[in-house]
Amino acid sequence: MKLIKEWEGMAVHFMNLFKNAVEISKRICEQRLKEGDIAIDCTMGNDTVFLCSLIGEDGKVYAFDIQESAVFNTRQNLLQYGYLERAELILDGHQNIDKYVQEEVQLILFNLGYLPKGNHDITTKKDTTIEAVEKCLNILKLKGVILLVIYPGHLSGSEEKEALENFTSKLNQKKFTVTKLSFLNQINHPSELICIEKVC
Numbered sequence: 001m002k003l004i005k006e007w008e009g010m011a012v013h014f015m016n017l018f019k020n021a022v023e024i025s026k027r028i029c030e031q032r033l034k035e036g037d038i039a040i041d042c043t044m045g046n047d048t049v050f051l052c053s054l055i056g057e058d059g060k061v062y063a064f065d066i067q068e069s070a071v072f073n074t075r076q077n078l079l080q081y082g083y084l085e086r087a088e089l090i091l092d093g094h095q096n097i098d099k100y101v102q103e104e105v106q107l108i109l110f111n112l113g114y115l116p117k118g119n120h121d122i123t124t125k126k127d128t129t130i131e132a133v134e135k136c137l138n139i140l141k142l143k144g145v146i147l148l149v150i151y152p153g154h155l156s157g158s159e160e161k162e163a164l165e166n167f168t169s170k171l172n173q174k175k176f177t178v179t180k181l182s183f184l185n186q187i188n189h190p191s192e193l194i195c196i197e198k199v200c
C-alpha cells in the first residue's frame with residue numbers, strides 16, 4: 001500500500017493538477033481521507049481501489065454498481081492489490097444506499113455516466129442520482145464531503161448536470177457548502193465537479 005501511495009504522490013507531482021474533474025476529485029479524496037475512515041464509491045471501479053488505498057486496513061469502502069461485470073472486475077482488482085477485505089461490493093443501484101449503509105461516512109464519490117469501454121446505454125440517470133445524493137446527505141459526517149463528477153457531453157449527463165445544479169444550489173448554506181468546478185477553455189463539454197461539504 002505504501003508503494004502505491006508513494007507512486008501516486010510522484011504522479012501528482014508531475015501532472016497537471018487541473019487535468020479533469022476525476023483527477024481533482026482524487027486530490028480531494030487524498031486530502032480528506034485518512035486511515036480508518038469510511039467512504040462510499042457510488043459507481044465502483046478503479047476508484048474503489050484508489051479509495052481502499054487511502055482508508056487503510058482499519059477503514060471501509062462501500063461500493064455500488066448495477067453491472068455484474070463491474071462487481072467482478074472490481075473484485076479482481078481489489079484482490080490483486082490485497083484490498084478485498086477493505087471493501088463491501090454491492091450489486092445494486094446507489095439510490096438504494098440506505099438499505100446497506102447504516103453508519104456515518106467521511107466521503108462519498110459519484111463518478112457518473114457510463115464506462116467508456118462499456119455499454120454506453122448503461123449510464124447513471126438524473127432521478128436515481130438525485131435520490132442517492134439526497135440519501136447521502138443524511139449519512140455524511142460533519143466535515144464530510146460528497147464529490148460528483150459529471151459528464152455533460154451526452155444526453156443523460158447533461159440532464160444530470162442540470163438536475164444536480166438545481167438540487168444542490170438549494171441546499172441550506174448553514175448546513176452545506178456547495179461548490180462547482182468547471183473548465184472554461186476546454187472543447188466538447190468537459191467534465192465538471194460538484195462538491196458538497198457538511199459544515200454543520
Ligand SMILES: C[S@@+](CC[C@H](N)C(=O)[O-])C[C@H]1O[C@@H](n2cnc3c(N)ncnc32)[C@H](O)[C@@H]1O
Nearest residue numbers: 043045046047065066093094111113114123124
Ligand atoms: C463512469 S462509470 C464508473 C467508473 C468507475 N468509478 C471507475 O473508477 O472505473 C459509471 C458506472 O455507473 C454505473 N451505474 C449506472 N447507474 C447506476 C446506479 N443507479 N447505481 C450504481 N451504479 C450505476 C454504471 O454501471 C457504470 O459502471
